[in-house]
Amino acid sequence: MADTTQEHTHGGDTAPGDSREELLSSLKAYVIGLALAIILTATSFWAAGTHVLWQPGVPIGLAVLAVAQMGVHLVFFLHITTGPDNTNNVLALAFGVLIVFLVVAGSLWIMANLSANMMPLEMMDLHHQR
Amino acid sequence: MTATTLGGHEPPHTHHGMPASASAAGPAPKRIIIAYGFWLFLLSDIVMFSAFFATFAVLGKATAGGPTGAELFDARNVAVETALLLFSSFSCGMMSLAMDARHRGTFYLGAAITFILGLGFLVLEMREFADMVARGATADRSAFLSGFFTLVGCHGAHVAVGLLWLAVMVAQVADKGWRATVLHRLMCFSLFWHALDIIWVALFTIVYLMGAR
Numbered sequence: 001m002a003d004t005t006q007e008h009t010h011g012g013d014t015a016p017g018d019s020r021e022e023l024l025s026s027l028k029a030y031v032i033g034l035a036l037a038i039i040l041t042a043t044s045f046w047a048a049g050t051h052v053l054w055q056p057g058v059p060i061g062l063a064v065l066a067v068a069q070m071g072v073h074l075v076f077f078l079h080i081t082t083g084p085d086n087t088n089n090v091l092a093l094a095f096g097v098l099i100v101f102l103v104v105a106g107s108l109w110i111m112a113n114l115s116a117n118m119m120p121l122e123m124m125d126l127h128h129q130r
Numbered sequence: 131m132t133a134t135t136l137g138g139h140e141p142p143h144t145h146h147g148m149p150a151s152a153s154a155a156g157p158a159p160k161r162i163i164i165a166y167g168f169w170l171f172l173l174s175d176i177v178m179f180s181a182f183f184a185t186f187a188v189l190g191k192a193t194a195g196g197p198t199g200a201e202l203f204d205a206r207n208v209a210v211e212t213a214l215l216l217f218s219s220f221s222c223g224m225m226s227l228a229m230d231a232r233h234r235g236t237f238y239l240g241a242a243i244t245f246i247l248g249l250g251f252l253v254l255e256m257r258e259f260a261d262m263v264a265r266g267a268t269a270d271r272s273a274f275l276s277g278f279f280t281l282v283g284c285h286g287a288h289v290a291v292g293l294l295w296l297a298v299m300v301a302q303v304a305d306k307g308w309r310a311t312v313l314h315r316l317m318c319f320s321l322f323w324h325a326l327d328i329i330w331v332a333l334f335t336i337v338y339l340m341g342a343r
Contacts, residue, residue, distance in 0.1 A: 030223040048339035066335035070328050077324040096173035100180040107184035
């Protein structure tokens with residue numbers, strides 16, 4: 001913070017209380033977030049590659065790890081918190097998650113249903129040959 | 131544009147002469163409002179990605195006799211890509227902290243590291259794509275590969291746009307200094323860059339880790 005040129009004069013747009021301690025606690029949040037993200041990522045890659053684990057359970061475990069890591073990124077990197085400034089952001093996020101869930105789960109459900117009710121391919125080929 | 135219109139620290143009753151009862155804390159600072167608007171854009175972008183994710187999930191096994199994910203994906207390459215993007219997200223955070231402290235040297239260093247790591251990610255991804263195409267795994271080979279290239283390519287395109295944006299922001303800081311508008315754009319950039327990393331978490335889990343099983 002040695003540059004005391006004109007830059008400090010129009011610094012009215014900073015987050016409230018940009019003191020040294022404030023910066024240090026933000027830095028700590030980023031470091032914690034990075035450490036958690038590294039642990040979760042490493043666990044994901046290990047779980048996907050190993051044969052030690054019960055195989056049918058691995059995809060569910062991977063999904064849980066991914067959701068946890070996205071939560072870590074949201075809190076520690078994007079600073080989506082429960083603070084009063086953040087109420088609108090959290091509500092918008094909840095709505096976004098709802099839409100994402102509807103799109104992904106809805107597509108999978110409809111398409112699985114459709115393919116279950118479809119004529120098997122071999123029968124379709126016979127149909128065309130006649 | 132003066133500091134008083136943006137700060138939000140002043141007592142509410144002095145703000146535009148409005149009575150203090152209009153709202154408990156007065157109008158929200160511009161910084162908060164801009165972040166909210168950009169957050170809405172990011173969520174709409176995530177909804178768009180969810181459609182690509184749904185497409186990939188539906189078509190993931192439709193390989194039409196062509197190469198499967200297990201044959202094509204190289205876990206080591208994906209791990210390096212993931213690490214590059216994660217550390218670039220972290221250095222982007224350091225860049226925002228340097229911005230908060232109005233510390234130009236650290237800001238330029240953080241921006242340079244973020245750019246190099248992001249570029250490294252993009253180079254690895256392009257090499258992976260080129261390698262797949264060379265092995266005959268092009269987007270028109272199977273529904274699985276169409277879904278793969280659309281989803282992963284769209285994320286890569288976002289990273290490329292982010293790199294361009296970062297370069298423009300560094301030029302703006304060098305040219306205009308810490309103006310309020312520049313600070314707002316930098317805040318939006320860091321939100322964008324962190325959001326790309328969140329999408330990558332879903333992407334490497336669903337496409338590469340689950341898709342290679």
